[in-house]
Amino acid sequence: xxxxxxxxxxxxxxxxxxxxxxxxxxxxxxxxxxxxxxxxxxxxxxxxxxxxxxxxxxxxxxxxxxxxxxxxxxxxxxxxxxxxxxxxxxxxxxxxxxxxxxxxxxxxxxxxxxxxxxxxxxxxxxxxx
Amino acid sequence: xxxxxxxxxxxxxxxxxxxxxxxxxxxxxxxxxxxxxxxxxxxxxxxxxxxxxxxxxxxxxxxxxxxxxxxxxxxxxxxxxxxxxxxxxxxxxxxxxxxxxxxxxxxxxxxxxxxxxxxxxxxxxxxxxxxxxxxxxxxxxxxxxxxxxxxxxxxxxxxxxxxxxxxxxxxxxxxxxxxxxxxxxxxxxxxxxxxxxxxxxxxxxxxxxxxxxxxxxxxxxxxxxxxxxxxxxxxxxxxxxxxxxxxxxxxxxxxxxxxxxxxxxxxxxxxxxxxxxxxxxxxxxxxxxxxxxxxxxxxxxxxxxxxxxxxx
Numbered sequence: 001x002x003x004x005x006x007x008x009x010x011x012x013x014x015x016x017x018x019x020x021x022x023x024x025x026x027x028x029x030x031x032x033x034x035x036x037x038x039x040x041x042x043x044x045x046x047x048x049x050x051x052x053x054x055x056x057x058x059x060x061x062x063x064x065x066x067x068x069x070x071x072x073x074x075x076x077x078x079x080x081x082x083x084x085x086x087x088x089x090x091x092x093x094x095x096x097x098x099x100x101x102x103x104x105x106x107x108x109x110x111x112x113x114x115x116x117x118x119x120x121x122x123x124x125x126x127x128x129x
Numbered sequence: 130x131x132x133x134x135x136x137x138x139x140x141x142x143x144x145x146x147x148x149x150x151x152x153x154x155x156x157x158x159x160x161x162x163x164x165x166x167x168x169x170x171x172x173x174x175x176x177x178x179x180x181x182x183x184x185x186x187x188x189x190x191x192x193x194x195x196x197x198x199x200x201x202x203x204x205x206x207x208x209x210x211x212x213x214x215x216x217x218x219x220x221x222x223x224x225x226x227x228x229x230x231x232x233x234x235x236x237x238x239x240x241x242x243x244x245x246x247x248x249x250x251x252x253x254x255x256x257x258x259x260x261x262x263x264x265x266x267x268x269x270x271x272x273x274x275x276x277x278x279x280x281x282x283x284x285x286x287x288x289x290x291x292x293x294x295x296x297x298x299x300x301x302x303x304x305x306x307x308x309x310x311x312x313x314x315x316x317x318x319x320x321x322x323x324x325x326x327x328x329x330x331x332x333x334x335x336x337x338x339x340x341x342x343x344x345x346x347x348x349x350x351x352x353x354x355x356x357x358x359x360x361x362x363x364x365x366x367x368x369x370x371x372x373x374x375x376x377x378x379x380x381x382x383x384x385x386x387x388x389x390x391x392x393x394x395x396x397x398x399x400x401x402x403x404x405x406x407x408x409x410x411x412x413x414x415x416x417x418x419x420x421x422x423x424x425x426x427x428x429x430x431x432x433x434x435x436x437x438x439x440x441x
Contacts (some may be wrong), residue, residue, distance in 0.1 A: 047345070073262060077303035085262075104303060106303035106304065108262075111301040112343070114303050114304050
């Protein structure tokens with residue numbers, strides 16, 4: 001019986017007491033080529049938003065693209081926008097941020113996945129991405 | 130386990146655990162008072178006289194359409210259901226611990242129903258997060274939620290055992306884990322109030338009620354609160370899905386168990402960059418999919434969970 005194969009897993013197993021994992025040694029799908037996020041794009045890879053924080057000018061349309069083999073969905077933590085449909089592999093969701101502010105969002109299927117969009121005023125300032 | 134072995138009445142009749150691994154299947158018993166090893170997995174264990182036998186099936190993910198090595202989620206579900214139909218003793222009913230569908234579409238639920246319906250068994254469902262992704266989050270409840278409370282929770286009794294189906298995939302919070310919510314917790318507290326501490330309790334929900342691995346979201350934020358209402362009971366069994374692998378632990382009188390998926394396996398906690406589907410050699414896939422067969426014997430209340438892989 002194999003319990004876990006990483007230090008993290010071993011610590012968890014110790015904490016839990018009896019933990020039994022399948023016997024077959026796992027190997028995971030090869031990571032897809034890391035998507036170089038477009039200027040206003042967020043790539044979802046390995047259950048992570050990439051980049052985790054994106055700064056844009058007001059009026060910018062932001063696109064999330066799911067590069068995982070599992071569906072994800074985008075929801076605003078403060079109900080600032082209507083949640084996306086469930087995005088299967090390679091599906092995208094877009095939203096145009098018109099009002100400056102900081103928008104926290106998460107995957108409504110896997111809520112431990114979170115990210116932030118910082119929207120700056122369209123005029124004035126010299127902030128860039 | 131011993132740290133929970135307190136001299137506080139009910140728990141003195143200690144829950145004991147015996148585990149036997151045979152290939153990828155596990156035979157596991159919990160008996161009051163005396164160690165009760167069932168030994169090598171044997172279908173006879175499910176056929177003991179005067180027993181309540183039921184099945185747990187989980188994570189069908191109908192609509193999951195990935196390439197090799199996965200044939201398709203309907204196909205592997207059909208293989209599991211064929212095994213159910215071939216059981217020598219007809220189970221009393223089946224529990225489905227969620228993620229029937231991959232994307233909550235009517236067609237996916239239809240396809241799942243068609244296959245699962247071949248058992249002609251009563252099926253008690255709780256939703257997984259994949260069953261609540263339609264925009265209005267209503268398709269699951271329309272089909273499987275009749276007579277349930279709130280987002281789909283309920284309880285029922287069978288052969289003196291009290292079964293509780295909980296929903297921990299609704300109203301999920303940014304950065305959080307599974308969520309039961311105040312309304313459901315209140316209902317649960319009232320549901321078990323006044324029941325004799327000797328009533329065996331079976332709780333089932335999709336996401337594990339205990340914290341398996343928070344980095345991957347494998348736990349329920351207010352699960353400990355729910356379990357606190359069940360502390361006084363002599364035998365509590367918690368059946369979950371979500372993590373697509375068999376995992377179990379015993380804590381005091383509470384035994385936790387997760388079932389395999391019928392569609393695809395997921396990696397052991399922390400053993401991969403993410404909890405995405407594991408790619409395994411085609412010949413090994415069916416040893417990592419399967420169902421669980423659970424038996425309560427009357428009177429002395431032992432419980433046996435037999436996880437049966439599709440192959441191996």
